Amino acid sequence: MQSVHSELPSHQAAVTSSSMTNKIDHSQLCQWLKSIAVDRDKQAFTGVFKFFAPKIQRIAQSKLNNEALAAEVLQDTMSNVWRKAHLFDDSKGAATTWVYTIMRNVTFDLLRKMKANKEDNLSDDIWPLAEALNTEDDSFSDHIQSRNLLGVIETLPENQQQVVKGFYFMEMSQEQLAVHLNLPLGTIKSRLRLALGKLKLKLGEHHD
Amino acid sequence: MPTINLPIFPLSIFLLPDGVTRLRIFEARYLKMVSMAMKNNGFVVLPIANEEQVEDKLTGSWVEIINFDQSDDGLLLIDVRCKELVEVKDMSQDKDNLHHANVSPKSHWPEVSVDESTNKFSRSLNKLFIENTELSALYKDKHLEQASWVVARWLELLPVNINEKRLFVESGSFDAAKEFLQGIILAE
Known part of the structure; x- marks a missing residue:
């Protein structure tokens, strides 16, 4: 993973390149961000999410070369957009620039966290538990695509391991x-x- | 039977009509699925059959998204409600590895009112809702007066292997389900 690290600082330029700004409705994006900030408007958030999700996913995927990590970047970015919408100031720059800056910071945080986790040398103890509860899930073997990814998942806290599996255990014990x-x-x-x-x-x- | 093409979420949970559950959406292909589901007609939760069941027809739960939120760690949470059970065929995978299939509706139990024995299930379920606010919050409408609704919710919650639970997707299985529940909840 360290090899990706050194490539990252350059991606911000690509993100804000003019080729992407041609058909963007900037005033709509600003309006949505304000509705999120003021009214906690879920519809507006859906609008923002739909606009940015594929773009963020694509960029993160190309930089990290890992679908699950790209999805995490997307989730963290959108979650920050939801929480920090009140900090957006349209007199200082475009909504796209603001969101992509959040994305860049999220990506750096994620890589930093992964680097730190690697040294923690976490045991496998938690993982088999979640696995045992949900063995049927594994029939779709592409769910977890490589040992390498599995290694990354093992270093995640338990609640995030469940996330990878995609659901809450609603069933009673x-x-x-x-x-x-x-x-x-x-x-x-x-x-x-x-x-x-x-x-x-x-x-x-x-x-x- | 009319068929409709829907995205598939492969997940081993047991969900009967009107059942609600909360999902955490993480992978890119399933974020795509959620965005398709919100625009169109929902998606299908399809428990993965074990090897013995490959020959059987696959039954999934056709769900609609009724609420969404974000978890404290920033992930997308969706609450889904099962509209009806569906038979799933002709599965394919798109370029994002998301599965799609043609599905046709499959009838389930007829609506049955509570009687003396199912009234006990209903009271016990109500107690469970009171004790478990997270579960209770998922159900705005609690049809504690309908035996079919109460028995279905109990089956979803019981700690029983999904392969056994799946016997109760059949439309004629209500009496067997009631008896099964009696053996666990009411046995003397």
Whole structure:
């Protein structure tokens, strides 16, 4: 990853090049940013998101050469746009320049964080847990495309590992169900086993 | 049966009609999916079948995005509600590795009111909503008076392997589902 590091400072020029400014509705972008700042307007944010997302994704992808990291740059950038919209001042520059500057800073932060994480030498302990809960997911093997990327994921905090998997675990654990029904865990386990056994028996009758 | 082409989100979660869940969207291809879904007709959550099930018809949950937000760490969160179950065929992958498929609606359980036994499930589910505000917040309309709604929500929440849960996507499976739940929640 360090090799990418040295190439990055040059990308800002490409980002703000005139070729991109031809058909941009600058006043619309400014209006959206103001609506986000003043009214926390989700529709306006959607507008900004739709405009910038493909561009940021494409630029980040070409600089980082990694889809997942590019997606993280996009998410962090848009999240900063949402939080910091009140700091945007259209008398000082175009909305595009402001957003791409945020993107540049986000990219530097991300690379810095990854460099620091590398030295932490994190163990694999957390990862198999998430993996065990969700083994079916792996049938789509392109979900995580390379060992290299997997290495990066392993250094992420647990909540971000879940992000890579794409969802919250909404299902209850056996422990939660036991607490909810005010029953011992052992009772829950045997009830689940029995109910599943009955179900299979019943289905067997229908199918054979 | 009319078919419609929709983007596919491969994810092993069990979601019946009217079920709501929160997803965190991270990968580029799924951000694209969300943007398509917001403009058009939603997308399909498709649990990945295990090898034994490859022969079977694939059933997915056709969902619409009902809310979106950002997590504290800046990621896109969407709440999706299952409109109906669909049969999925002719899957293909586009240049961004996003899957698409032709899907056709598949009927599920008829609406059933609560009776004596399902009323207990309903009360227990209501207690769960009270204890778990995050879960409760997902459901603006809680149809605790409908046995079919209550049983479906319980099945989604139970700690049971998705391959077993998937038996209940069949339209004639309501009674079996009720019995299954009785064995877990009401057993003496």
